[in-house]
Amino acid sequence: KAGVTQTPRYLIKTRGQQVTLSCSPISGHRSVSWYQQTPGQGLQFLFEYFSETQRNKGNFPGRFSGRQFSNSRSEMNVSTLELGDSALYLCASSDPQGTQETQYFGPGTRLLVL
Amino acid sequence: AQSVTQLGSHVSVSEGALVLLRCNYSSSVPPYLFWYVQYPNQGLQLLLKYTSAATLVKGINGFEAEFKKSETSFHLTKPSAHMSDAAEYFCAVSPPFQGAQKLVFGQGTRLTINP
Secondary structure, three states, rough: OOOEEEEEEEEEEEEOOOEEEEEOOOOOOEEEEEEEEEOOOOEEEEEEEEEEEEEEOOOOOEEEEEEOOOOOOOEEEEEOOOOOOOOEEEEEOOOOOOOOOOEOOOOOEEEOOO | EEEEEEOOOOOEOOOOOOOOEEEEEEEOOEEEEEEEOOOOOOOEEEEEEEOOOEEEOHHHOOOOOEEEOOOOOEEEEOOOOOOHHHHEEEEEEEEEOOOOOOOOOOOOOHHHHHH
8 A cells, every 4th residue: 555645745935825735645544643843842743634524633723724535635734824833744644443543654744934 | 631751862872782762651541652763854654552452562673662551651672773773763642542543742762873
């Protein structure tokens, strides 16, 4: 099976702009989670989507949003970008059959905000 | 709330030596525990996970970890380090509830292997 794919891999934006990142999960996986990785804050959970519904949410401002499509692909959007949004954004997919299934991560999208 | 503490942001060992990366967790209920590895410019790769079965968990690349409830620890070990083990390692915890696809990560430990 193909792994989790994320596009684009690299992105440069300026403050105030908005950005949309895309994640395609492993075929058959219905859950997609997003994480932000920065040198200062480490890896932080943004949100999780399952069957097109947001099921869990981390502690991020409303500028960060996401959605999931019927084919389980997910997008996350960041509006009104700030310098502090520069980070590696990681997407992970899983297929929760029981209580907790392994999350498989994509390579990430590296966002630089100037 | 759950949390994870990784002792030592940097660990350096010689090739062939024992690797020990420390992880302690805080959770009101027995959690699920994971170790992930991240190579430069890549995502996270699962090394191993504990989900309340055997307390000694074997993973990929010769790594293993032991869940010790009394010490709230889940330390990662490898008997003999290889140069290819140089990477950043993350310990993570998740509540054992259905639908809880949310990982809380430690700050990471950068492992350096000296020739």
